[in-house]
Amino acid sequence: MVITSANLRQQLAAAPFGLLIFNRKQTILYQNQTAVRLLTNEALAELLHDVALADGRAASHTRTLNLPEDHSLSWWLCPLENGVLVWVEDLSAQRRLEKSTQLFLNSLSHELRTPLTAVLAHIELLRAPDLPDAIRENSLNQIHQETNRMARLVQDLLTLSRLETAGPLAVRPIDLALLVESVVSDFILIAEEKEMLVSLQVDSALPPVLADSDRLRQVFINVLDNAVKYGRAADKITIQLTHTLPHVSVLIQDSGPGIPAHHLPQITTPLFRARTDIPGSGLGLAIAAEIVRQHGGGLQISSSTQGETGTAVTFFLPVQSGD
Template sequence: MDTDAPVTLQTCLSESQLRGQIPVTPRAFKAILQSLIEFLQSRSLAATLWLKLPKEEAWWEDIRQYCQQLAEPRVYLLGLEPSWPTAPDRSELPYQTIALRKDDLKGEYLCLAIADNFACGLLAFRRTQAPGEASRRNLSLVCFASPGALQSIGQGLQSLLHHSPAGQALLTQNAGGLATELASSAALIDDFLSWQLRAQNELRATLAEARKADSDLVPSSKPGDSIDRAFLDAAGQELRTPLTTIKTALTLLNSPNLKPPQRQRYLDMIRRECDRQSALVTSAIELLQVQTAAPPQLQPLQLGEIVPGVVSTYQPLARERSITLAYTIAANLPPAAGVEPWLRQILINLINNGIRFTANGGSVRVTAAQSGDRIALAVEDTGTGIGSADLPRVFDAFFRRLPVEGLEGIGLGLTMAQQLLQQMGGVIQIKSSPGRGSRFTAMLLAYSE
């Protein structure tokens, strides 16, 4: 590396290491940074921190709490001047400043944590925006934990230290851990990946609540416009947040010291997350197609011919968990008005939902009967039930409750059922209470000539 040229950590990483970058907003980067710090804190890992972050106070709150919990942490601030009004108070956050030249780390943010048996880092840098891309998503993020990437970043930081008197002193003192072999135990990396997945699920829930609050406060200028924009924003976040963990696992697969059991765990995790993302993309596209479809031509549908076939398809899944899945069709039931593939999809989503939230040994029952001028198609389960606070949100896109035995869905099944019903002139009703199960009733139009 040319010692006179500006130091940028992005250029220290190889093409394969940079392949794991994902576009993020500053808010998403801050959330992932917070997750890393909370992981260190929860595991009582006394890490040396190398930091270059925005100067605003909000970026430093979690780091301060972490440093207050641990005895005499080592924190190196790259280019942060203590004279800044919002700079961390040295009495609260003991740190050492490493001066930067004008263009060193320009447009880059870093958090590198080095502890015993664990090393991990986040590097974000400004990126060129694609045409039509939202201006707020102007960072690329690389989460690195593989020995190769850690070594590349460590070498870049050592080059940076040569240009600072404080940095030169550090170079004679093992450079704050940079001169040691940066590697993590497989158990801690597994733990961190699982932690990140949980944190991303919590972030999705928080964003969903924020989006709902925004849509309640800001009315749409055109019917449906705000719903579509909110849905697309939510779908984009759903697709991006797991990618950090997936791409981190991919970089770890390159480690020559990785044992076969750890390698298989990473491969299984990547495969599982990719399958989930694939299902999400398919469902999101289908939902958007339904939302923008022209009013359908309704046909007479005999529920006595449709319900048994759908139920029999899902009985093997129910039997695996000793769940009784059965149906009852009222005699002489008149035909419902609808679109057969749509009605099948509604029933599939409701049965799936019932099985997912019912414990082993419970039951899910499908019934169809006439109710006034409507046909009531109901799916009732003996599952966990829904609290009053969650009832208004169950049809929101990407809203999730905690399922039984970790059988998490993608959060679009009930949304799709509601949208399909509305397109066919129907509505869906819920009766539920915690611990006593739920009953979802699709109220369909009765067919008339």
């Protein structure tokens, strides 16, 4: 039962699973670092109870223990001639993944069920004989809008999935100001229709940034789309590109209604929407955050619902070497 190999001891000590050896008096003869970290007093008490029930003739068995704060452990007991060998595994991450997956599927189901219900209702209405032309036209328009909404949702899901499994970025030096000007020009008319003002402020002699042009464009499209979509008449959207060594910092600031503080931690979670009264897939910021992450940064979002502070989205991009 004594582990004599120094190399084996070193490997077991740093193993990602917990390993313990007990004698027949339930005394710990060996435990590695992971076992010490995983086994709280409560978990150790439960484990000692199982060890006491095991003996040299008992069969190997496993047990899963659910602990407070979403912690979950599973252990496997193998009786030895003079004690018990225990293998401990942390299932917390797996359980959290299962939980988040279930929440995602529930949200997706809800996002698809709502437009599908509307489409089916209007199809049923169109079956009515002698339906007035105005009502028929309205139903057809509603069906068109809802099917477009579902198509956008599916497309955004595919975009996010491709981003998470895509290969390396097509990074090259790009003129960031030129790229942003192009995106802003696409939003000018939409913003003017809502009587909103969009402005771009660029540092003089802004160096080229190293980025994937197509994916970076999507970041600006998604963030600006949110700002315009949730903005109000007379709101302002300002984009600032600043050279702050060794990066270029991007700030997209609006004076809109803001995001409640309790929603901010979830704002880049796929399918999460702080407001459901305005159409959207709930994937725009999730896609933007993933693209920024792939560029080695993080999407920083701050917001206030008081006054005209609105929402600020910030991220950083590396500049071309030597500039």
